[in-house]
Amino acid sequence: MSRPFELDALFRPLTALPGVGPKNAKLFEKLIGGPKILDLLFHLPVDFVDRRFSPPISDAPNGRIATMEVSVVSHAPNARKGMPYRVKVRDDSGTMTLVFFHANNAWVEKQLPDRETRIISGKVEYYQGNAQIVHPDIATVADRETLESIEPIYPLTAGVTNKTVRKAMDGALDCVPKLGEWLEPTYKAREKWHDWHEAIEAVHLPESESELLPEHRFRQRIAYDELLANQLTLALVRHRQRRIDGRSYKGDGRLRDKLRALLPFDLTGAQEKSLGEIDADMGEDAKMLRLLQGDVGAGKTVVAAMAMLNAVETGAQAAIMAPTEILARQHAESLKPWLDACGVRFVTLTGRDKGAGREVILDQIRNGAAQVIIGTHAIFQDGVDFADLGLAVIDEQHRFGVHQRLMLSGKGRGTDVLVMTATPIPRTLTLTAYGDMDVSKLDEKPAGRKPIETLLVSNDKLDSMIDGVGRKIKDGSRVYWVCPLVEDSEILDLAAAEERYDILKEHFGKVGLVHGRMKPAEKDEVMQRFAAGELNILVATTVIEVGVNVPEATVMVIEHAERFGLSQLHQLRGRVGRGGEQSYCFLVYAGPLGATAKERLSIMRETEDGFLIAEKDLELRGGGDILGVKQSGLPRFRLADLNVHGELLAAARDDAQLIISRDPDLESDRGKALKVLLYLFERDQAIQYLRSG
Ligand code: ADP
Numbered sequence: 001m002s003r004p005f006e007l008d009a010l011f012r013p014l015t016a017l018p019g020v021g022p023k024n025a026k027l028f029e030k031l032i033g034g035p036k037i038l039d040l041l042f043h044l045p046v047d048f049v050d051r052r053f054s055p056p057i058s059d060a061p062n063g064r065i066a067t068m069e070v071s072v073v074s075h076a077p078n079a080r081k082g083m084p085y086r087v088k089v090r091d092d093s094g095t096m097t098l099v100f101f102h103a104n105n106a107w108v109e110k111q112l113p114d115r116e117t118r119i120i121s122g123k124v125e126y127y128q129g130n131a132q133i134v135h136p137d138i139a140t141v142a143d144r145e146t147l148e149s150i151e152p153i154y155p156l157t158a159g160v161t162n163k164t165v166r167k168a169m170d171g172a173l174d175c176v177p178k179l180g181e182w183l184e185p186t187y188k189a190r191e192k193w194h195d196w197h198e199a200i201e202a203v204h205l206p207e208s209e210s211e212l213l214p215e216h217r218f219r220q221r222i223a224y225d226e227l228l229a230n231q232l233t234l235a236l237v238r239h240r241q242r243r244i245d246g247r248s249y250k251g252d253g254r255l256r257d258k259l260r261a262l263l264p265f266d267l268t269g270a271q272e273k274s275l276g277e278i279d280a281d282m283g284e285d286a287k288m289l290r291l292l293q294g295d296v297g298a299g300k301t302v303v304a305a306m307a308m309l310n311a312v313e314t315g316a317q318a319a320i321m322a323p324t325e326i327l328a329r330q331h332a333e334s335l336k337p338w339l340d341a342c343g344v345r346f347v348t349l350t351g352r353d354k355g356a357g358r359e360v361i362l363d364q365i366r367n368g369a370a371q372v373i374i375g376t377h378a379i380f381q382d383g384v385d386f387a388d389l390g391l392a393v394i395d396e397q398h399r400f401g402v403h404q405r406l407m408l409s410g411k412g413r414g415t416d417v418l419v420m421t422a423t424p425i426p427r428t429l430t431l432t433a434y435g436d437m438d439v440s441k442l443d444e445k446p447a448g449r450k451p452i453e454t455l456l457v458s459n460d461k462l463d464s465m466i467d468g469v470g471r472k473i474k475d476g477s478r479v480y481w482v483c484p485l486v487e488d489s490e491i492l493d494l495a496a497a498e499e500r501y502d503i504l505k506e507h508f509g510k511v512g513l514v515h516g517r518m519k520p521a522e523k524d525e526v527m528q529r530f531a532a533g534e535l536n537i538l539v540a541t542t543v544i545e546v547g548v549n550v551p552e553a554t555v556m557v558i559e560h561a562e563r564f565g566l567s568q569l570h571q572l573r574g575r576v577g578r579g580g581e582q583s584y585c586f587l588v589y590a591g592p593l594g595a596t597a598k599e600r601l602s603i604m605r606e607t608e609d610g611f612l613i614a615e616k617d618l619e620l621r622g623g624g625d626i627l628g629v630k631q632s633g634l635p636r637f638r639l640a641d642l643n644v645h646g647e648l649l650a651a652a653r654d655d656a657q658l659i660i661s662r663d664p665d666l667e668s669d670r671g672k673a674l675k676v677l678l679y680l681f682e683r684d685q686a687i688q689y690l691r692s693g
């Protein structure tokens with residue numbers, strides 16, 4: 001099944017709409033976050049102007065938007081440059097002035113011919129006792145409805161006016177098809193929800209303040225649709241993975257015992273508990289789909305290693321996939337001593353392996369010579385065949401999505417999956433990203449870690465801080481120095497980072513710089529030199545990879561800390577405090593700080609608990625970009641707002657589970673409608689899944 005034809009109109013490009021041409025299409029696209037008509041329909045108004053108010057001129061109240069039928073009395077073109085063009089108009093009750101700055105005289109004359117009747121609309125103001133409207137909207141009597149209406153107000157961007165958005169939106173609304181109902185009828189009736197096409201139209205024609213709120217039933221319905229598509233996708237993936245026969249992996253423990261004997265530390269209670277849960281899952285015939293959640297530094301790697309050894313003990317292969325080259329190499333480095341000591345053969349495979357070298361690696365994966373495979377997503381691409389993949393560990397570091405998990409499906413029969421994440425995700429967000437995946441938590445830090453001392457430093461104290469950092473370096477510390485990126489101006493940011501680099505280099509000599517514009521290989525090289533101790537200071541824009549492990553680094557300096565999300569600060573801070581030494585985190589801010597900003601940064605000083613920080617962040621921001629979701633790779637919703645629609649999410653999850661248990665291939669009438677829903681939210685991967693049976 002390919003996309004149902006009734007959705008075709010919604011998937012056409014924006015340029016098919018009135019007022020959108022090749023010139024402004026890019027601006028539109030940036031504004032609404034997508035190139036299609038459907039994206040525009042998901043761009044919801046934030047306010048509205050009621051233009052239905054139509055008083056006589058003499059009664060028009062100051063400051064209110066009014067729409068009036070008037071006849072044109074006289075024109076007074078601008079006498080001098082810089083003076084406005086004025087037009088006097090009247091109705092039976094009195095006269096008023098229409099004012100145009102920088103007017104094109106011919107245009108005004110054409111719009112408002114002498115003695116003709118016109119409908120005008122705009123905000124009434126009084127100037128020297130006379131009513132006037134600056135730059136009114138104008139329509140002919142025949143077109144009066146275009147003005148005497150409610151005008152929704154949309155979020156805008158430079159170069160796109162509300163008028164253009166409305167014009168395009170009118171065209172978009174004409175494209176909205178009637179679709180088969182995918183909602184469960186009793187639930188829909190109980191919530192008093194409308195049909196989808198009615199709800200979409202209604203949200204674009206708000207008639208009261210309450211209709212602008214996410215709690216309103218028009219908006220609830222479309223939010224629910226989005227959440228249902230999300231939950232249904234996850235439920236399908238899970239169901240499908242369960243349906244493929246799993247295998248039982250019960251190793252005899254010989255390799256794991258070796259590793260335990262080797263470790264210079266005891267596993268924490270949380271690590272033992274998680275391992276127990278993983279062992280139990282792997283021992284069952286059903287496929288494992290488990291999330292291992294643990295804050296930075298909680299010790300996920302060793303848990304993954306134990307799980308992989310379990311698979312290897314049974315004669316199967318295990319793979320671990322990291323989101324970036326650097327992280328993959330880091331994993332290889334951490335795992336190497338352990339795997340070597342256990343006599344386990346491993347290979348690494350990343351996008352950088354090419355040609356003959358790559359062929360050798362692929363052979364070893366294919367013939368089973370490689371028992372453990374460490375790499376990036378290159379591991380799961382076409383052309384990589386496994387002899388017998390028993391366990392896939394996905395180190396998400398919050399960057400992969402559902403579809404990467406789907407790629408796995410083709411690679412092994414009965415492959416167990418363990419996903420690792422360091423994002424301290426609140427419960428609601430876990431649901432959106434992982435559905436009802438089983439969760440193991442590392443909620444206990446390894447013993448012997450000293451708390452990181454976090455200090456807030458005002459920008460103007462930077463010099464004395466640099467001196468302090470110098471003393472730390474003399475004592476053998478290594479220092480991360482983060483200069484933030486502001487999305488809009490990569491170049492300026494880069495300049496700031498380079499300037500800082502120059503200054504620090506002058507002071508300390510052994511300083512490196514990494515930034516987003518460098519090639520991965522160049523970045524790698526600098527990071528390696530920092531890890532090896534050839535560099536004392538690593539200056540970075542925010543590209544410091546979340547997972548890098550340099551235990552000797554004990555100082556983290558973050559400039560413009562006030563620009564970061566708390567969870568981001570937390571992740572960055574987690575780069576230090578990994579060894580036995582006392583570590584420090586300096587949050588440098590450009591003052592003066594507002595009350596909220598102060599409170600946010602203070603939280604960082606008070607706690608190292610990622611969950612607490614995430615929740616506080618959510619609380620203080622009151623919505624918006626939760627957790628810096630933008631950076632996190634967690635699903636982003638356009639219509640649903642999880643701060644408000646948490647209950648809808650829970651309902652959508654239950655709904656999705658019920659649907660899958662009753663109609664796993666979506667073949668009933670409702671099932672068919674649900675397929676359309678999946679297409680509507682571009683969950684094409686989920687549909688592919690259905691197709692492949
Ligand atoms: P993350 O969960 O961020 O991936 P890592 O697995 O990289 O954390 O572990 C961070 C550091 O803690 C590593 O140097 C690791 O060897 C060490 N570590 C892991 N478990 C323990 C433990 N139980 N006791 C002491 N140190 C540990």
Ligand code: MG
Nearest residue numbers: 300301395547
């Ligand atoms: Mg890690």
